[in-house]
Amino acid sequence: MAANPSAPAHPPSAAHDASARELIAARGGRVTRTRVAVLEVLRASHQPLNHDQICSALEGAGEHHDRVTLYRALDWLVEQDIATRVAGSDRAWKFELVRHHGHRHAHFHCQRCGRVLCLEEVEPALCGALPSGFSLAQAELVLHGACADCNAPEAGTEHQACL
Amino acid sequence: MAANPSAPAHPPSAAHDASARELIAARGGRVTRTRVAVLEVLRASHQPLNHDQICSALEGAGEHHDRVTLYRALDWLVEQDIATRVAGSDRAWKFELVRHHGHRHAHFHCQRCGRVLCLEEVEPALCGALPSGFSLAQAELVLHGACADCNAPEAGTEHQACL
DNA sequence: GCACAAATGCTACAATGTTGCACAAATGGC
DNA sequence: GCCATTTGTGCAACATTGTAGCATTTGTGC
Secondary structure, eight states, X not given: OOXXXXXXXXXXXXXXXXXXXHHHHHXXXXXXXXXXXXXXXHHHOSSOEEHHHHXXXXXXXXXXXXXXXXXXXXXXXXXXXXXXXXXXXXXXXXXXXXXXXXXXXXXXXXXXXXXXXEETTOEEEEESOOOTTOEEEEEEEEEEEEOHHHHSGGGXXXXXXXX | OOOOTTSOOOOGGGGGTSOHHHHHHHTTOOOOHHHHHHHXXXXXXXSOXXXXXXXXXXHHTTOOOXXXXXXXXXXXHHHTTSEEEEEOSSSSEEEEEOOSTTOOOEEEEEXXXXXXXXXXXXXXXXXXXXXXXXXXXXXXXXXXXXXXXXXXXXXXXXXXXXX
């Protein structure tokens, strides 16, 4: 469906206030059960989810979706810049909504509970310059350590805080 | 493992000037064909290599090593802090020697030729602070873009250089 | 050289992701 | 509302990456 041209094209940053159906339609994609469901799951989550977590979330909501279809729906969302892929600690991709376009934030991977959180307030930066001739399209910063929950006094031994 | 206590323990940063055999022995590990071969391949490379590339390099040298044995040798090297794992763009791990202990460098992933390079002169930094309660053990910065080779004038269209 | 623990080399298996293809469903035109 | 077209889905099969179990071989200390 060629997105209704008279409707104002939703800018990418609108991912958080347009309805899932509108967002999909605005990209010229078909509004299907799977895409809507996946998008809502991603929107409801405050951390990147891997394929398996998304699948479970959908099953929990009583909806069954094929594994392959989920992969394809996620691929489409990434292709449309609605979602992004984040490399997880295992070899599975994690997906999250693009909420703040143009704002690069870092990810924090908790080595104790395994969660990956978005650190909205931390932005990747470089000390030093790229070698000449290199051009940069994207930067990906992943911090590894322990999150506040796992760092709570009774949670166990302390960890080194460096950098 | 109880490394020979009378031998001066090689500090991790010695990885680039001790022979592979000495380095392995200093960690109290057995000096085996596979470990020596893997270590020399990693040492000879200026970029992180995945399991498959290491395997090919060994085959090219006329040595056959079992897939599983390579994984285990690499695991051991990582465990001993002789090598580190780097998450690649596909879901395969890449491995590289620990050459400069305590010096964090970033990795550059060329989106055209697929190579991953170590940027010795670029160090990850943060703009903004970690939320309270969080502790940091390690930071991983991966830059995506085009390398100098792929960026050469005749190589094609220009890329945006931002950040 | 011998004994023993560590490492290797198999096979089998698990997890993650992709491809091909028939079928179903979303859309647009009527 | 109905139909044709095109897109997306669901299934099976397969590819890649990595792990587990276990018998055999090899490195080391004596």
